[in-house]
Amino acid sequence: MNGIHDLGGMHGFGAISAERNEPPFHEAWEGRAGGLLEVMTFPAGFTVDRFRYLRETLRPDLYLTQNYYEQWIYIAEQLLLEAGMISARELARGEAQAQKRNDAIGLDAVWGFLHDRTHSGRDLDSAPRFAVGQRVQAHNMQPTGHTRLPRYARGKTGSIVSHHGAHVLPDASAHGKGDMAQHLYAVRFAARELWSESANPRDSVHLDLWESYLEPA
């Protein structure tokens, strides 16, 4: 979706404010929000793609102004509602309406999280369509759902730098359509192709792009 999350190349956000010796969490509740979602994710089967899509559905003004972990609370609520693990009524009232279960996610989940070797790589029978060095053009696509092709690269021409194998397609996975794995490539775009002649001719931007995002140039 052409959302506020797609920030690459935008102007007007001002200087970068870096904090010295920043702690992992500024307030205790940030850690609770992070931990709550993370320990639930693995056993509950939430996908990272759905997580990202839900964050993109935040109201644009909230996306830009809310604390990062506050956004995680919203995502956790949505994921839990979608999974049927809590009901809207329970969430609104803050009290359980069902019998207490006896299979709570416990310390094992943290062990599972730490040793999580699940990943987005998949085996695919079909051969990659593009070869390293080949010129490709990113589609000028405007999907209303989740995608990982940023606006600034759409319609632009670059070259294949490497083939990462096949990976789960976020555009499908974020919407419950399964893996639909495709070949994934690192693609190099000259800074001048993306940003016009004002960019340094030596600079470039690399994106990891799925096969269906690309066509031969």
Place this chain on the structure above:
Amino acid sequence: MTQHSHAHDHDHDLAHHHDIHAELPSDPALRVKALESLLTEKGLVDPAAIDAWIEVYESKIGPRNGAKVVAMAWVDPAYKQRLLADGTKAIGELDFLGRQGQHIVAVENTPEVHNLVVCTLCSCYPLSVLGLPPAWYKSAPYRSRAVIDPRGVLKEFGLELPAHVKIRVWDSTAEVRYLVLPERPAGTERMSEEQLAALVTRDSMIGVGKVAAK
């Protein structure tokens, strides 16, 4: 309230869920507390698991992991070669745990090439080797500018690169995570691997800084 309902059948529910939020506490600390209490009451989660997760990111997984990888690559040319050929496998030799470390590509800074990592679409970050990302990495100024104005961004971090240096920006749009292998500073020839690791900063592994000899 219907702004998202056009997107997809599966997403129709989202519109309804927005209504709930009017009833939820506006203070995030209270809101997460309410959610955690509800999940605990339902027997869905044990708060001890959340405590343990926090502990992991406060004390176990952080940029010290990445610094060990960098120092090892500086002192061991064979390891450096393995790291640049297959980052996931080479970092796997050190057995760093945690998510977001299943596909890692290490990119090498040289006197001619400077690499910079960003995630313009969200905040993807190599958690297993760098820990949780700093707030600025997740912020709109960094995410918007790193791709269009990398030299301006670097200048703000105190790094002014000569015009002949090629800047390669890596926008982490997939599950591949990028780790910058910074240049080993001059004057560190006699240092041990451990001493070298102590020099390596988080910023240098994102590409917004260089490693200094002291």
